[in-house]
Amino acid sequence: EDKVVQSPLSLVVHEGDTVTLNCSYEVTNFRSLLWYKQEKKAPTFLFMLTSSGIEKKSGRLSSILDKKELSSILNITATQTGDSAIYLCAVLKTSYDKVIFGPGTSLSVIP
């Protein structure tokens, strides 16, 4: 059965800290891995990763995929209180008809 696992499930850090969120997957017919940020209700898209070893960056956020280890990390540097959210990892299969989400990591950034 397809599975996406995230760790840690929750995390509390101080402003300015750097955090690393982990995602691992066991999925047949993998196509790409996606990261989303969910603050109140609607998840918002952060990154899509298809090729192994290529880092995607957006400001203080970056992510990389390791297809050999079936995993990905999301890094956030110089965290701010506005980074407090649930970070969701999801895998898209080659059949294009299903997106499998992990349970999410709840990040709290305190001043």
Place this chain on the structure above:
Amino acid sequence: ETGVTQSPTHLIKTRGQQVTLRCSSQSGHNTVSWYQQALGQGPQFIFQYYREEENGRGNFPPRFSGLQFPNYSSELNVNALELDDSALYLCASSFDGPYYEQYFGPGTRLTVT
């Protein structure tokens, strides 16, 4: 904010009743996916509609059904509601399948008592 809208925002139903949730996709998008997100969990894929046809389904029973209309808006229908159906229901629209960015709506919070 995305251009995806959902209605209603909140809903309270009694076990055994039926419910219809609605989603208007972002302009230009022809694919709508529905997800159920229970408290403290990630979204679970229910099904996807592409150009008015169901194009993939997750592990949900047949009492979860849907429709997509010619303007690509969509409905999720749930019959014989159970307490475990209480969740946030999210729809997401995209162009030609969930290849890239899915734009999520704000969700409908369903409570079944």
